[in-house]
Amino acid sequence: xxxxxxxxxxxxxxxxxxxxxxxxxxxxxxxxxxxxxxxxxxxxxxxxxxxxxxxxxxxxxxxxxxxxxxxxxxxxxxxxxxxxxxxxxxxxxxxxxxxxxxxxxxxxxxxxxxxxxxxxxxxxxxxxxxxxxxxxxxxxxxxxxxxxxxxxxxxxxxxxxxxxxxxxxxxxxxxxxxxxxxxxxxxxxxxxxxxxxxxxxxxxxxxxxxxxxxxxxxxxxxxxxxxxxxxxxxxxxxxxxxxxxxxxxxxxxxxxxxxxxxxxxxxxxxxxxxxxxxxxxxxxxxxxxxxxxxxxxxxxxxxxxxxxxxxxxxxxxxxxxxxxxxxxxxxxx
Amino acid sequence: xxxxxxxxxxxxxxxxxxxxxxxxxxxxxxxxxxxxxxxxxxxxxxxxxxxxxxxxxxxxxxxxxxxxxxxxxxxxxxx
Numbered sequence: 001x002x003x004x005x006x007x008x009x010x011x012x013x014x015x016x017x018x019x020x021x022x023x024x025x026x027x028x029x030x031x032x033x034x035x036x037x038x039x040x041x042x043x044x045x046x047x048x049x050x051x052x053x054x055x056x057x058x059x060x061x062x063x064x065x066x067x068x069x070x071x072x073x074x075x076x077x078x079x080x081x082x083x084x085x086x087x088x089x090x091x092x093x094x095x096x097x098x099x100x101x102x103x104x105x106x107x108x109x110x111x112x113x114x115x116x117x118x119x120x121x122x123x124x125x126x127x128x129x130x131x132x133x134x135x136x137x138x139x140x141x142x143x144x145x146x147x148x149x150x151x152x153x154x155x156x157x158x159x160x161x162x163x164x165x166x167x168x169x170x171x172x173x174x175x176x177x178x179x180x181x182x183x184x185x186x187x188x189x190x191x192x193x194x195x196x197x198x199x200x201x202x203x204x205x206x207x208x209x210x211x212x213x214x215x216x217x218x219x220x221x222x223x224x225x226x227x228x229x230x231x232x233x234x235x236x237x238x239x240x241x242x243x244x245x246x247x248x249x250x251x252x253x254x255x256x257x258x259x260x261x262x263x264x265x266x267x268x269x270x271x272x273x274x275x276x277x278x279x280x281x282x283x284x285x286x287x288x289x290x291x292x293x294x295x296x297x298x299x300x301x302x303x304x305x306x307x308x309x310x311x312x313x314x315x316x317x318x319x320x321x322x323x324x325x326x327x328x329x330x331x332x333x
Numbered sequence: 334x335x336x337x338x339x340x341x342x343x344x345x346x347x348x349x350x351x352x353x354x355x356x357x358x359x360x361x362x363x364x365x366x367x368x369x370x371x372x373x374x375x376x377x378x379x380x381x382x383x384x385x386x387x388x389x390x391x392x393x394x395x396x397x398x399x400x401x402x403x404x405x406x407x408x409x410x411x412x
Binding site for chain 2: 076103104111112304
C-alpha cells in the first residue's frame with residue numbers, strides 16, 4: 001500500500017510541474033531563442049509526450065482497479081430481465097467499465113444471448129465497449145481538454161443506446177447463427193469473487209504494463225507527427241477538405257474510417273493534426289469513432305455468430321449514428 | 334496425470350497461456366496432458382465469457398487473463 005501511495009505522490013509532483021520542467025529544458029538547450037518552426041515543434045513535443053504518458057498511466061491504473069469490480073459475469077447478471085430501453089442504457093454504461101477485448105467479443109456475445117439478454121441490449125454493449133475506452137478518453141482530455149472528452153463519451157453513449165434500441169426493435173434474431181441458441185453452458189464461474197485489495201491493485205499494475213507497454217510507441221510517434229505539423233504545416237491545410245463547408249466530409253471520413261483499424265492511441269494524434277490544421281470537430285470526431293468503434297476485424301470475428309445481413313445492419317445503423325453526430329457537432333461548433 | 338485445457342480461439346493471450354502451461358509442466362517435471370481447445374461451441378460449454386480460459390482437471394481456474402507462473406504451478410501441483 002505504501003508503495004502505491006508513494007508512486008501516486010511522485011506522479012502528482014511530476015505532473016503538476018511538467019510545464020516548469022519543459023521550460024527549464026527549453027531554456028537550457030537554447031531553443032527559446034530560436035523562432036523557427038522546428039523550435040515550436042520540439043517545444044510541443046517535450047511537453048506533450050510526458051503529459052500524455054503520465055495521464056495515460058494513472059487512468060489505466062485506476063481503470064484496471066475499477067474493472068475488477070465489473071466482471072462480464074456481473075455485468076450479465078445486472079442486464080438480465082431488464083426492459084429494452086433501460087437495458088440499452090445500462091448495457092452502454094457498463095460497456096465502459098467492463099473489461100473488454102475484441103478477441104472476446106464472441107464468447108461475450110454468446111454468454112449474453114444465452115442468458116436471455118435481448119439482442120439489442122447485447123449490441124448496445126458491444127458498440128459502447130470498444131468505442132468508449134479509457135485510452136481514447138484520456139488522450140482527448142489531455143490534448144483537447146475536458147469538454148471534448150465529455151462530448152466524446154456522451155455522444156458515444158447515445159449512439160450505443162439508440163443503435164442497440166433500433167436493432168432490438170427490428171427483431172433481427174433470425175440473423176443470429178442458430179447454434180448460438182443451442183448452447184447450454186454450465187455457469188459455475190471461476191470463483192474469482194474472492195479477490196482482495198492487493199489483487200485489485202495488482203490488476204492495476206498489469207493493466208498499465210499491458211496497455212501503456214503497448215501504446216507508448218504510438219503516442220511518441222503520434223505526438224511527433226503532431227509536433228511536426230504544429231511547426232510546419234499551414235493552419236488551414238485541412239480546411240478545404242475536412243472543413244465545415246464540405247457537406248460530404250463527414251460521411252466520407254466515416255467510410256474511410258471503418259476499414260481502417262487502429263487503437264485509440266494511434267488514431268488520436270492523427271485527429272489532433274486534422275483538427276489543428278482546419279478540419280472541423282464533428283468531422284474529426286466522426287472519423288475517430290468510425291476507426292475505433294467500427295472495425296473490419298471485429299466484423300470478421302462477429303461473423304462467427306451473426307449472419308452477413310445482420311453485420312451490415314449493425315454497421316449501417318452505427319455508421320449513420322456516427323455521421324449524424326458529426327453533422328450535429330459541425331452545426332454547433 | 335494432470336489434465337490441462339486451454340480455451341481460446343487464437344488470440345495472442347491464448348497462445349501465451351498455452352506456452353506457459355507447457356513451460357511450467359516441463360520445468361517442474363509435471364506429467365500433464367495439455368490440450369488447446371479452439372472450437373467455439375466447446376469453449377462456450379464451459380460458460381466463460383472471456384478468453385483465454387484455463388481448465389485443470391475439469392475445474393475452471395481463470396478466464397480473460399493470464400495467471401502468474403507461480404499460480405499456474407500451484408494449480409497444477411494441487412490437481
